[in-house]
Amino acid sequence: MSEFPITDRNQVKRVPKRGHYDSETVYRILDEGLICHVGFVQDQQPVVIPTLYARRGERLILHGARTSRMLQHIQAGHPVSVVVTLVDGLVVARSVFHHSMNYRSVVLFGRGRLIEPEGEKLEALEILTEHILRGRWRDARKPNRQELDATSVVAINIESASAKVRTGPPVDDEEDYQLPTWAGVIPLRQQALEPVADPRLRSGIPVPGYAARYDRTR
């Protein structure tokens, strides 16, 4: 298990005991998450964009249209910050002040590059597809030349990262525990409902298992 060095950039300053710097914790959160939020600086303005992603080793893979200004910015090598947040529950304390959330989040910093070799690009698209819906790559029609040319895939080197995790019940001030007020946790989960077939689906095609029993918990 490797550790990300603690620097001013990735150090968890608010509630330090919630900070984790080991790659195992960081990667587990990255692998469970579905979307990330990418921050970059354009004309001195901060810009944040939500997008799909996947992890490959020490890199994050993003993709999109070749004309995407976010991808063009990233492949130019500018610094980016990427965040993945998993919301696990509302922490309902007796006092307003101690209300909180249970969550697992990763904040990482890095720089990207365009993935150009066709083999590497296809492999990255497979990893992305499988991150989103494991088992799908095999079944779907693969990208053709025109689609590949219209798509940019970038790899962001994870230079620095930290995870922040809160779990468990509320922590109230000692004297508040006697209050006649309910306290506890409301667990929250991202859950998949019954798949909805495309109205144009050919008849007789069953729902694949990976769609019928979709679950991101790893």
Place this chain on the structure above:
Amino acid sequence: MSEFPITDRNQVKRVPKRGHYDSETVYRILDEGLICHVGFVQDQQPVVIPTLYARRGERLILHGARTSRMLQHIQAGHPVSVVVTLVDGLVVARSVFHHSMNYRSVVLFGRGRLIEPEGEKLEALEILTEHILRGRWRDARKPNRQELDATSVVAINIESASAKVRTGPPVDDEEDYQLPTWAGVIPLRQQALEPVADPRLRSGIPVPGYAARYDRTR
């Protein structure tokens, strides 16, 4: 219904037909979301941080410890970008290329200020608490002087905003509709599970309705 002016900053450039600029659509997404991702620039570095929020009119309210570097940065008046993303489903197309997500997101830009008058600060904390868990403010112990002093609350003026929304089934290339491949949507929802009482909860205190039937859809 008012409109946010379309400028280079908030214009939805990728798939423009998914862009919405009316305040009704933007506010509805902001009011349903639970957490936001705040982007800012510190020492030329983009930084993104997840946090709770609430909307009050044309402003976004954030809060946290007085020592939070994010809040100190915001109250100094630096520009920020805030994103709220609601994930509604996976769009499973016949081709890898046309895989997508159903989602509703808001990207906004603005600048913040510290809320200092005690009355306004308490009102903002009430709005925040009610945004997270409607009905809770009434039941919880209100902040005391020490807690108020330890908490910063900022209001971010929404200068510019746009929403991006995708709904509906996959859109495949015409010739792919004949493929023997399942296609459709896997709906995703953030769902609340059964509340878990604090192990130190006094006996005989029932779960309040707002915790037992927690639902963010508006």
